[in-house]
Amino acid sequence: MTISITFPDGSTKNYKKGTTAQKIAEEIGIRNVIAAKHDSELKDLTAPIEKDCKLKLLKFEEPEGKEVFWHTSAHIMAQAINRLYPGAKLTIGPNWESGFFYDIDMEPVTPEDIQRIEKEMEKIVSENFTIERKVYTKEKALEVFNSNPYKVELIKESKEKEASAYMQGEFIDLCKGPHLPRTGLVKAFKLVKTSGAYWKGDQKNRQLQRIYGVSFPEKKQLTEYLTLIEEAEKRDHRVLGKRLELFMFHDWSPGSPIILPKGTIIYNTLVEFIRNEYRKRGYREVITPQLFNKSLWELSGHWQHYKENMFSMLIDSEEYSLKPMNCPSHVLIFKSRTMSYRELPLRIADFCYLHRNELKGVLGGMTRVRKFSQDDAHIFCTQEQIHTEVTNLLDFFKHIYIDTFKLPFKAYISTKPEKAMGSAQKWEEAENALKHALKKNSIDFGIKEGEGAFYGPKIDIFVKDSLGREWQLPTLQLDFQMPERMGAEYEGADGKKHTPVMIHRALIGTFERFIGVLTEHYAGKFPLWISPEQARILTVADRFNYYGEEVKKEYEAKGIRVTVDSRTESVNYKVREAQIDYVNYIIVIGEKEATAGTVTVRTRENQIIGTMSKQEFLSRLIKEIYCKE
RNA sequence: GCCUCUGUAGCAUAGCCAGCUAUUGCGCGGCCUUGGUAAGGCCGAGGUCCUGGGUGCAAAUCCCAGCAGAGGCUCCA
Numbered sequence: 065m066t067i068s069i070t071f072p073d074g075s076t077k078n079y080k081k082g083t084t085a086q087k088i089a090e091e092i093g094i095r096n097v098i099a100a101k102h103d104s105e106l107k108d109l110t111a112p113i114e115k116d117c118k119l120k121l122l123k124f125e126e127p128e129g130k131e132v133f134w135h136t137s138a139h140i141m142a143q144a145i146n147r148l149y150p151g152a153k154l155t156i157g158p159n160w161e162s163g164f165f166y167d168i169d170m171e172p173v174t175p176e177d178i179q180r181i182e183k184e185m186e187k188i189v190s191e192n193f194t195i196e197r198k199v200y201t202k203e204k205a206l207e208v209f210n211s212n213p214y215k216v217e218l219i220k221e222s223k224e225k226e227a228s229a230y231m232q233g234e235f236i237d238l239c240k241g242p243h244l245p246r247t248g249l250v251k252a253f254k255l256v257k258t259s260g261a262y263w264k265g266d267q268k269n270r271q272l273q274r275i276y277g278v279s280f281p282e283k284k285q286l287t288e289y290l291t292l293i294e295e296a297e298k299r300d301h302r303v304l305g306k307r308l309e310l311f312m313f314h315d316w317s318p319g320s321p322i323i324l325p326k327g328t329i330i331y332n333t334l335v336e337f338i339r340n341e342y343r344k345r346g347y348r349e350v351i352t353p354q355l356f357n358k359s360l361w362e363l364s365g366h367w368q369h370y371k372e373n374m375f376s377m378l379i380d381s382e383e384y385s386l387k388p389m390n391c392p393s394h395v396l397i398f399k400s401r402t403m404s405y406r407e408l409p410l411r412i413a414d415f416c417y418l419h420r421n422e423l424k425g426v427l428g429g430m431t432r433v434r435k436f437s438q439d440d441a442h443i444f445c446t447q448e449q450i451h452t453e454v455t456n457l458l459d460f461f462k463h464i465y466i467d468t469f470k471l472p473f474k475a476y477i478s479t480k481p482e483k484a485m486g487s488a489q490k491w492e493e494a495e496n497a498l499k500h501a502l503k504k505n506s507i508d509f510g511i512k513e514g515e516g517a518f519y520g521p522k523i524d525i526f527v528k529d530s531l532g533r534e535w536q537l538p539t540l541q542l543d544f545q546m547p548e549r550m551g552a553e554y555e556g557a558d559g560k561k562h563t564p565v566m567i568h569r570a571l572i573g574t575f576e577r578f579i580g581v582l583t584e585h586y587a588g589k590f591p592l593w594i595s596p597e598q599a600r601i602l603t604v605a606d607r608f609n610y611y612g613e614e615v616k617k618e619y620e621a622k623g624i625r626v627t628v629d630s631r632t633e634s635v636n637y638k639v640r641e642a643q644i645d646y647v648n649y650i651i652v653i654g655e656k657e658a659t660a661g662t663v664t665v666r667t668r669e670n671q672i673i674g675t676m677s678k679q680e681f682l683s684r685l686i687k688e689i690y691c692k693e
Numbered sequence: 694g695c696c697u698c699u700g701u702a703g704c705a706u707a708g709c710c711a712g713c714u715a716u717u718g719c720g721c722g723g724c725c726u727u728g729g730u731a732a733g734g735c736c737g738a739g740g741u742c743c744u745g746g747g748u749g750c751a752a753a754u755c756c757c758a759g760c761a762g763a764g765g766c767u768c769c770a
Contacts, residue, residue, distance in 0.1 A: 165765095172696060172697060173696090173697070174697075174698090175697090175698075256764095257697090257698095257764055257765065258696085258697055258698085258764085258765080259696065259697065259764065259765030259766060260695060260696025260697070260765070260766055260767095261696085261765070261766045261767090262695085262766060262767065265766080265767075266767085267694085267695075267766080267767050267768085271695060271696060271766080272696095272766095273696075273697085274696090274765070274766075276764095276765080302762095302763095306704080307704080313761090313762085314761095315743080315760065315761050315762090316761095318760090318761065318762090373768095373769090418770095420769085420770085422768085422769075423694050423695095423767085423768065423769095424694070424761095425694060425695070425696095425765095425766085425767085425768095426694090426767085426768065426769075427762090428762090428763080428764095431770095432769075432770085433770095436770080438770075524770095535770080536769080536770055537770075538770090539770065570770075573770055574770050576770095577770065602729095602730085604727090604728065604729055604730095605727060605728060605729095606727080607727090632726090632727075632728080633728085633733095634726090634727095634728055634729090634730095634732090634733065635728060635729050635730055636728090636729085636730060636731065636732070636733085637728095637731085637732060637733085638730090639729095639730045639731060640730090640731040640732060641731090641732090643731065644731085650730085652729070652730065654728090654729060655729090656729090664729085664730085666730070670730085670731070672730085
């Protein structure tokens with residue numbers, strides 16, 4: 065009996081029925097194959113092929129190859145833990161972004177444990193077990209795994225009639241697969257971090273130990289990966305922020321950055337950038353109080369739902385809270401007089417500080433803070449205006465993320481959750497408006513079903529930091545609820561009262577977080593327009609200091625952020641220092657320049673721009689700042 | 694809030710199964726060098742070893758509690 069196998073290049077060949085991808089790979093002489101796809105189904109290399117199919121041999125470099133490779137690594141780790149800690153109960157062990165992890169019910173893991181586990185894993189790799197797939201009926205599977213309540217729960221929950229498991233040596237684990245054919249293929253691995261994790265992600269459940277690892281088919285790849293991580297850590301905004309003196313933290317105000325002069329320049333430049341856009345895009349900026357009486361929070365619903373996260377205090381025996389959000393105060397503005405439909409959409413912007421009492425364990429650098437400010441605005445509009453407003457907002461968003469900062473992002477729409485306010489029809493209309501607006505702006509997006517807030521659907525946009533963690537920056541939420549709850553109304557063309565829709569939106573998001581992400585995005589080398597120190601003038605000798613000051617004054621008069629380094633250090637030394645301070649342009653002046661009225665310029669990357677008249681370089685600077693390149 | 698780890702001059706570090714004046718580099722200050730594009734030389738100052746308590750003849754070192762930080766989890770912008 066023969067079957068016909070088609071390869072990705074279109075060629076076809078006949079094989080004996082029941083052959084395996086592994087045998088075929090050996091025959092053709094392809095090495096380092098990890099798994100196979102029969103038609104579009106991912107399978108073990110050793111799975112028999114019983115009928116004609118399209119066959120794709122997967123290597124580690126392919127995402128699906130990695131998936132198989134890493135999951136096998138997780139099993140090797142699980143086997144090692146099983147050997148060393150007999151009481152440990154395995155739960156689930158999926159992949160993460162660049163490796164694998166396994167959640168295990170066991171005693172907390174120490175670094176010594178990690179070393180022991182790694183040693184045992186090496187042993188398992190060198191024992192080079194064959195990995196075999198077993199298929200059981202549900203009943204039989206329950207019997208095999210009866211000592212592990214987590215696996216029992218998984219088997220019971222499964223909708224399949226059968227359960228598969230994989231066996232290597234003495235170890236067996238419930239698993240859909242596929243897997244590598246042998247444990248010996250995992251040539252390089254490292255357990256990189258551990259943490260607590262809750263069973264099924266629920267805080268009420270038992271806390272498990274999660275051990276993360278990375279693995280590769282070659283030792284070299286592991287070394288490369290570790291170097292890459294090291295490089296990424298150098299971009300960490302907390303490290304750079306300290307070294308470049310952008311911001312700092314103090315034990316006495318955890319979660320609240322002290323933004324230093326250089327960081328403040330970046331901060332204010334961003335605010336000015338947004339303000340400038342607001343002028344073009346019809347926003348009206350307001351300034352609102354930090355403290356509000358409890359009555360406001362009761363009216364808005366924050367007191368009932370968000371009290372834990374608010375800083376509250378008694379003032380003259382009345383309870384007040386620092387505002388965690390601007391929206392309620394903007395509704396007060398809307399309500400301050402009778403609004404006509406002619407005034408909509410009304411766009412109210414606010415840069416005021418916000419305070420949220422975040423859990424201690426979640427604070428971190430500039431990306432998760434307790435005190436911050438947003439480019440916050442609320443748009444009050446009619447249901448019909450949603451589409452146009454959102455379309456314009458996305459255009460605004462693209463101007464910031466694509467044109468100006470070139471930050472890669474991911475967008476999602478979060479749709480109606482089970483518990484939701486407002487009619488199904490209103491929701492559907494609003495969700496469609498969001499989708500159309502995204503499509504109109506040609507922004508790719510995913511959908512998070514049922515993840516919307518109870519008061520309306522939203523668009524969330526995420527940007528990655530240097531270690532690949534995703535941070536939400538812009539947010540755009542429709543709100544059918546708060547205007548009604550707080551009694552905001554406008555008078556329609558029909559002479560009747562109507563409740564407006566409220567759009568909560570922030571595009572930079574939180575300035576603090578944005579600065580953190582931006583620092584990592586540029587690795588501290590900010591583009592000229594936003595850079596805290598745009599140019600530094602180095603004098604070759606004291607007698608040229610007067611000329612340095614002269615150039616500085618001229619440049620400063622045009623708004624350039626420039627300093628003079630007139631210390632009696634060698635030029636070499638001063639150049640190096642300016643470069644490690646990431647000053648965009650380094651201007652050296654000495655005899656030649658002072659006589660001819662010129663400047664000699666190089667960049668922080670040590671690229672030589674050359675000598676030119678001081679006016680010419682000034683106009684080049686201005687041009688570059690204006691272009692925001 | 695939960696789990697693990699960490700906390701030594703401005704920064705980065707050594708010391709940590711207790712034992713002499715707490716190590717080194719950068720930075721900082723002074724002097725010399727008067728210099729032309731990635732670290733010139735010499736000298737010097739700088740420490741509540743996170744805080745509080747305990748054990749010991751003796752604590753940076755061991756134990757407990759607190760505070761802060763890191764990585765996750767759960768939240769969330």
